[in-house]
Amino acid sequence: FLETLKEIDDVYEKYKKEDDSNQKKRLQQHLQRALINSQELGDEKIQIVTQMLELVENRARQMELHSQCFQDPAESERVSDKAKIDASQPERSSKSAKKKKRSKAKQERETSPVEFAIDPNEPTYCLCNQVSYGEMIGCDNEQCPIEWFHFSCVSLTYKPKGKWYCPKCRGDNEKTMDKSTEKTKKDRRSR
Structure with missing residues (x-):
């Protein structure tokens, strides 16, 4: 990213000093490509930061759910009883069940x-x-x-x-x- 910014500065300095209109056009196009490249790099950084933020938010939600289980023992017993009941029932197709769970979890993450x-x-x-x-x-x-x-x-x-x-x-x-x-x-x- 810093290389791209340095390239923009260098091309801009050349552009200011240039007298030939054809060379100025070339430098202007070069500058435009470098600016587009820097914008794309910035967008990538924003996307990475957003993904990191979502991961942190998801982890915070998980920790909050776990802390609620520790604070309310009656609730954690109900959750464990439900898990035992679910485990005792045979699954029709474990692959499709896992796929449904994943898609449901993804949908909840995206919409909520x-x-x-x-x-x-x-x-x-x-x-x-x-x-x-x-x-x-x-x-x-x-x-x-x-x-x-x-x-x-x-x-x-x-x-x-x-x-x-x-x-x-x-x-x-x-x-x-x-x-x-x-x-x-x-x-x-x-x-």
């Missing part, structure tokens, strides 16, 4: 926001109309009424390259925006 003390004045986002949590993506339509969306609510697992438009702005086609929002964007350009 972490329980924090929520400020009533905090703004809400996304199609789900909830506060900001987890990884989010912004709609590239400047006229989008919602702006920010949770990855899980718009079925994303990572940030796509290039521009991204929310389901409301793009309409039925994933690659284009809804015609009504495109018109307002064209109207803005013509002013």
Whole structure:
């Protein structure tokens, strides 16, 4: 990452000193590629930090559940009795049961926001109309009424390259925006 930043600085210094317009264009393109590369590296870092945060949050939830078992012995006995009953029943297909458990756990991780003390004045986002949590993506339509969306609510697992438009702005086609929002964007350009 530091190499990319140094490259940006070096190319920019050359660009400021250059008089030839053709060479300036080449340096400008080189600078643009380096800036895109630095943005991609930054996005990767953000994704790694988000994954680490999710792991820490999951571990905190697990520890909280374990501490509740230690604090309430009657509850832990009920949980162990239920586990014994479940273990005594034969499984139809252990592979499908494990797969179902994994997918259910993954779905719960993705859809359930972490329980924090929520400020009533905090703004809400996304199609789900909830506060900001987890990884989010912004709609590239400047006229989008919602702006920010949770990855899980718009079925994303990572940030796509290039521009991204929310389901409301793009309409039925994933690659284009809804015609009504495109018109307002064209109207803005013509002013």
